[in-house]
Amino acid sequence: MLTAKQVSWLKGALFVLALVPLARMAYLTVTGQLVDPLEFITRGTGDWTLYFLCFTLVVTPLRKLSGWNWLIKLRRMLGLYTFFYGLLHFMTFLWFDHFFDLQEMWKDVLKRPFITVGFTAFVLLIPLAVTSSNGMIKRLGGKRWQWLHRLVYVIAPLAILHFWWMKAGKHNFAQPILFGVILGSLLLARVYWWVQK
């Protein structure tokens, strides 16, 4: 077991590390190294939303398998970074694609399943982010809070479907399949433990 001090060090390191992808995107853009920075940022923020979603969902299975209970202390930050990169990804859509024209954005959301699914996944992340504080957990009560946060099992498949459709035009399914397998086995592990109980 790690000491409280070690855990807070770890959290600090994670906080900084999780900002590295964003810093890299900003650096490459500002130094003019990208031919199409807008596309790079759009793809990058989407990719990192998926990565953090996987990191968040791996915490509980990994904790059970390894017995490293301190891992749970990192989960909230990983979840919030999922939301953070998801928010940035949504902003690239609103800014780069529609230049903040909400009406045009809505048309796109309603017209294209690819967008509808991604948008829904993002919207569903909002209540999870909002209720992430200790105060909110207390106010909701642990049981209800846990039920609410099971929304992530809806969000994850929507996110993969969004990514799947993005790659579908080019039959380039290697990455969506990889994410599907990772998230699917994390979910299966939970089902297994739930049945065992």
Add this chain to the structure above:
Amino acid sequence: MLIKRSPNGIDLPYSSEITPREVYESRRTFMKQIAMGAAGSAALLEMANREAFAQTGIKLPAKLNPAYSALDKQTAFKDASSYNNYYEFGTDKSEPAMYAGSLKTRPWTVAIEGEVKHPMTLDIDALLKLAPLEERVYRLRCVEGWSMVIPWIGYSFSEIIKKVEPTGNAKYVEFTTLADKKQMPGVGSRVLQWPYTEGLRIDEANHPLALLTFGMYGEVLPNQNGAPVRMVLPWKYGFKSAKSIVKIRFVKDQPRTSWNLSAPNEYGFYSNVNPDVDHPRWSQASERRIGEDGFLARKRKTLMFNGYNDVASLYTGMDLKKFY
């Protein structure tokens, strides 16, 4: 930009905007000096040379054809030669520039066959001399929603048609790209059916805008841009313009084309630039000009036929929403 358009929809060039190339040439010299001065190391020198080749290549003299030159600001050579969709070398847009160096473009022959009176297999250097080379500045609109402006060098494909004399059976032209696993690391992937094939109706292929292309920015094509010979069809989405062509067939039936086979609901046979026909995942009504449109502006409007209105007569009476 829609200023000073001539009535036939073709723009005239600003001569002041023609040459961003000197910049790159001076950089090449600079890199060579560093490489030789610093250590005289052979490896370093080779690196500098490769970089230089990627950026400049070999001069290809051609006369500017102002009637077919857009006056839009030209895209930087660096962007046009490092941001490419050429899946034979990888699906990432930076991969063609990284891996196409291994492509051998000499010797190279192009077979022209099918429904023609004079089938022929021409060496690339003979093909290059078949008609006088022209420089034309064309807008390029990618189906993905971005665009560039590139000074190409070549001659109208109609010169080939004149030479081989299609028979009455020739209704379409099929273009086949090289598919050599040894030289092209992407050909192993299942993203598309190889070899890459594209096609045109014969009257489209005969339109003077259809350019059989050997060079860009005053020099031979960089490999990642489709060396040694490719098509450029400025009124169609970029993928219609086959690269590194090895075979041209005149045929009776509409040829099967790679992207259409891969995703027929997304990529039609015609694939004319059309702001009114959406891609299933995005609108085609607007586009981002590489190197110009950035964070601070709305995307620019996409023009019907990419602004090349004189091709419209090819499609009279056709429902372009159906034949997308």
